[in-house]
Amino acid sequence: MSFDHDAIVTIRDLHFRRGEKPIFKGIHLSIRRGFVTAIMGPSGVGKSTLLRFIGGQLRSDAGQVWVKGVDISTLSRKKLKVMRRQMGLLFQEGALFSDLTVFENVAFLLREHTQLPEDMIHDLVLMKLEAVGLRGAHHLMVNELSGGMARRVALARAVMLDPELMMYDEPFTGQDPINRGVLIKLIRELNDAMRLTTILVSHDVHEVSRVADYLYIIADGVVIGDGKPEEVFHAPEPRLQQFIQGLPDGPVPFQYPAKNFQEELLR
Amino acid sequence: MEFVFKIGRFGVTSCIRIGQSGFFLFRVIGQKPRWGQLLFLWIEQIYRVGVLSLIIILLSALFIGMVVALQGYHILEKFGATEELGQMLALTVLRELGPVITALLFVGRACSSLTAEIGLMRATQQLDCMEMMAVDPLWRVISPRFWAGIISLPLLTILFNVTAIYGGVLVGVDWLGVDSGTFWSNMQSAVNFRSDVFNGVIKSLVFAVVVTWIAVYQGFYAAPNSLGISRATTKTVVYSSLMILALDFALTALMMGGW
Numbered sequence: 001m002s003f004d005h006d007a008i009v010t011i012r013d014l015h016f017r018r019g020e021k022p023i024f025k026g027i028h029l030s031i032r033r034g035f036v037t038a039i040m041g042p043s044g045v046g047k048s049t050l051l052r053f054i055g056g057q058l059r060s061d062a063g064q065v066w067v068k069g070v071d072i073s074t075l076s077r078k079k080l081k082v083m084r085r086q087m088g089l090l091f092q093e094g095a096l097f098s099d100l101t102v103f104e105n106v107a108f109l110l111r112e113h114t115q116l117p118e119d120m121i122h123d124l125v126l127m128k129l130e131a132v133g134l135r136g137a138h139h140l141m142v143n144e145l146s147g148g149m150a151r152r153v154a155l156a157r158a159v160m161l162d163p164e165l166m167m168y169d170e171p172f173t174g175q176d177p178i179n180r181g182v183l184i185k186l187i188r189e190l191n192d193a194m195r196l197t198t199i200l201v202s203h204d205v206h207e208v209s210r211v212a213d214y215l216y217i218i219a220d221g222v223v224i225g226d227g228k229p230e231e232v233f234h235a236p237e238p239r240l241q242q243f244i245q246g247l248p249d250g251p252v253p254f255q256y257p258a259k260n261f262q263e264e265l266l267r
Numbered sequence: 268m269e270f271v272f273k274i275g276r277f278g279v280t281s282c283i284r285i286g287q288s289g290f291f292l293f294r295v296i297g298q299k300p301r302w303g304q305l306l307f308l309w310i311e312q313i314y315r316v317g318v319l320s321l322i323i324i325l326l327s328a329l330f331i332g333m334v335v336a337l338q339g340y341h342i343l344e345k346f347g348a349t350e351e352l353g354q355m356l357a358l359t360v361l362r363e364l365g366p367v368i369t370a371l372l373f374v375g376r377a378c379s380s381l382t383a384e385i386g387l388m389r390a391t392q393q394l395d396c397m398e399m400m401a402v403d404p405l406w407r408v409i410s411p412r413f414w415a416g417i418i419s420l421p422l423l424t425i426l427f428n429v430t431a432i433y434g435g436v437l438v439g440v441d442w443l444g445v446d447s448g449t450f451w452s453n454m455q456s457a458v459n460f461r462s463d464v465f466n467g468v469i470k471s472l473v474f475a476v477v478v479t480w481i482a483v484y485q486g487f488y489a490a491p492n493s494l495g496i497s498r499a500t501t502k503t504v505v506y507s508s509l510m511i512l513a514l515d516f517a518l519t520a521l522m523m524g525g526w
Contacts, residue, residue, distance in 0.1 A: 055399050081401040095396035111304070112402050 007066075008033045008165055008197045009054055014063035016049070023049055025221035026063070031165075036191050036198040038212035038229075040205070042243060042252055045218050047201040048092065051167050054199070055089060056080045067165070085113060088158035092170045094150040096142045102129070102153050103138040109160045128156040132186060148179030152186070159190060166196045172204045180204075184211045205244055209233065217243065219252065288484050291405075295413050295483070298406045308411035309418075316377045316412065317419030321426070323376050324369055328427040331368060332434025335359055340443050352445050353454035356435040361463045365428040367515050370474035373420050374507040378482035381412055382503040385486025386496035394487075409483050416479030417472070424471035428464075466522045473514060478507040 009031035016024040023046040031037045039047050052058045053065045056072045064071050067083060075083060096105050106125045110116055116124070129135040132152040137145070145153065151171060159166065168187065172180050188211050191198045202208050208215065208229065215232045217225040217240055225232050225240045233244050242250035258264070336356055343349045385408065388394050394404040432454075439445045458464065482503045489499035 052395075057395065057398060084399055084401040087399065089396070089399045091392045091396055093391060095392040097393055098391075108402075109400055112400070112407075 006030075006032050008068060009199070010064075010066040011050075011053070012064050012066070014050075014053065014065065015061045016046070016053075016058070017061055022221055024060075024063075027218065027221070027223060029216050029223055029226070031197060031199055032214065033197050034191075034195060035213040036187065036200060036211055037214045037216070038200040038202060038208045039216050039218060040201075040203055040208060040243070041218035043203060046221070047203075047218060048169050050218075051089065051169055051199065051201055054165075054167065055084065055087060085161055086164045088161075088163035088166045090151065090155050090158050090166075090168045090171055092173060094147075094154035096145075096150055096154055096157070098142045100142070101138070102134065102140050102142070102145070105142065105153060106138075106157045106160060108157060113161065124160070125156075128160055129153075131190075132156045133182070148175050148182070151175070151179070151183065155183075155186060155190075159194065159196075162194060164197060165199070166190065167199045167201070169201050170203070171200070172202055172207045180207055183207075187211050203243075205233075205246075219243070287488070288480070291484050291487065292480055294405050295409050298403075298410045305411070308407075309414055312411045312415035313419055316381070316415045317423060320373060320376045320419070320423060324372055324423050324427050325430050327368065327372055328365075328430035329434040331364060332356065332360065332431030332436075333438045335364070335431070336435035336438040336443075340439060340445070349443075349445055350449040351453055352435070352439045353450035353452075354457035356439065357432060357454045357458050358463060360428055360431045360435075361458065361467045363515070363519075365424050365431065366467050366470040366474060367511060369424040369427040370420060370471060370478060370511045371508060373416075373423060373475075374478050374482075374504055374511070377416065377419070378478050378503050378507055379500050381416070381479070381482040382486040382489070382500045383496055385409070385412070385483060386489035386491075386499050389487065389489055390491040390493075390496060392491075404487075409487060413479050413483050416482070417475045420475035420478075421468050421471045424468060428467070462522070466518075469522075470515065470518050473518060474511050477510050477514065481507045481510065 007030035009029075011027055011029050014024045014027040016022075027050070029039075039050060041047055049058065053060065054067060054072070056065075056067075056075065059073055065073065068086070070083070072080070072083065097108065100108070103125055106128055107121050110121050110124060126135055126138065129138055132155055134149060134152055134156070137149060137153075142150065142153075155171075171183050171187070175183065184207055187198060187200065190196060200208065200212060212229050215226060215229050216223050217232060219239050225235050225237055227235075232240065235241075239251040241247075242252055336352060339352055339355045339359075340349055343351055343355065385394075388404075388408065394408065397404045397407060436450070440447050440450050485499040485503045485506075489495045
């Protein structure tokens with residue numbers, strides 16, 4: 001199985017079941033270097049799970065996940081660690097370490113992976129916090145931060161080692177319009193200024209259309225549409241249109257599969 | 268037939284869990300030490316696990332020592348042997364009450380909080396986040412807590428023993444009027460350092476390994492939701508308490524030459 005040489009991540013025919021429930025039934029996608037690529041789809045289709053495959057945290061039932069030309073499932077624990085140092089992942093809730101201050105959270109990777117002197121760590125951390133607009137909050141504890149601030153601190157931490165690949169897991173969920181705007185700006189600016197490749201997992205159509213260069217839409221365990229946002233949003237595929245327009249019923253049914261309602265009531 | 272399937276499934280699941288927990292312990296112990304960072308993490312965890320447990324352990328020890336002396340005095344009085352109070356108190360505390368009660372209190376105070384803390388770190392994706400940052404959570408989170416438990420419990424047991432004996436002195440000597448010289452000299456002549464004091468500390472060391480192992484394992488593999496964390500914490504307390512009592516019997520039999 002070959003991989004796309006322009007792509008930093010290539011996924012081929014990925015199959016995965018969680019218990020009896022199939023999550024992926026043959027996903028194919030490529031993430032091109034330097035682009036902001038969004039992965040969208042209804043809740044529960046496995047968008048975040050896909051990021052865990054790219055990070056080597058899960059093993060597939062079939063298919064391959066290539067990162068920088070290497071099948072990630074074949075890497076030893078040591079090589080996987082080296083690969084992960086080149087990735088950054090912003091978790092859905094930030095996943096900040098609650099027993100550390102903002103400064104220590106952002107300094108965490110430098111302390112773990114480098115032998116830099118304390119004054120240099122101090123300067124680097126403040127630079128990253130300045131980039132996300134939170135230099136003044138470096139002394140706060142995590143429980144003193146708002147949801148939006150926590151996500152920005154987590155972003156500063158994730159880009160601390162200047163990764164090649166930055167992944168965002170539902171960054172806009174639960175954010176007010178101002179924070180959404182801030183995050184869109186940061187995602188775009190970090191991608192362009194640091195020459196990153198960005199994977200953005202989200203189901204927020206409006207925000208994704210403002211920031212993404214390329215789009216994949218997943219439903220029923222497969223990719224149902226891909227392309228530039230304006231192309232995908234106008235594609236006639238019914239499942240895709242239901243998702244884009246936010247229709248409550250359609251190919252994705254409102255009702256969870258159940259027995260006949262009348263029979264159940266008269267039982 | 269369904270019953271047979273259930274038993275089979277339970278057996279297989281139990282074997283998997285035992286294997287998994289053994290492998291987990293092996294990975295925690297086998298971590299390559301990085302002393303510079305490790306020392307700081309150990310000190311922090313010894314403070315949380317050990318120092319913060321001090322008050323409950325010492326207060327309990329004081330009251331247990333007092334009640335043992337009071338009960339012992341009235342029993343010994345029937346046989347006209349109240350001068351043996353010191354001996355009875357010391358042997359009861361050093362051999363049994365010290366290691367067992369300290370371990371049980373430690374489970375309730377420290378191990379349950381270890382499980383809940385680690386489980387919550389799992390639920391809030393902090394452990395996944397560490398993995399993605401190429402930092403092994405077994406090294407950064409589990410190992411310092413595990414070793415802190417092993418170091419703290421024997422020390423807490425020694426402090427429990429001292430405080431319980433002091434509580435016994437308060438009641439036996441200062442309140443009930445047992446002669447101080449007789450109290451201490453009988454204790455000194457009856458207590459053997461190796462078979463009583465040292466064996467008690469060995470017991471507490473074994474309890475420390477087992478209960479801390481159970482606590483960190485249950486937290487690490489807790490289901491990442493509120494029910495999962497609550498179940499894991501309950502399992503920690505129940506399994507650890509039962510293991511303490513079962514191991515206490517086995518170790519006592521072994522140390523007394525019963526086996």
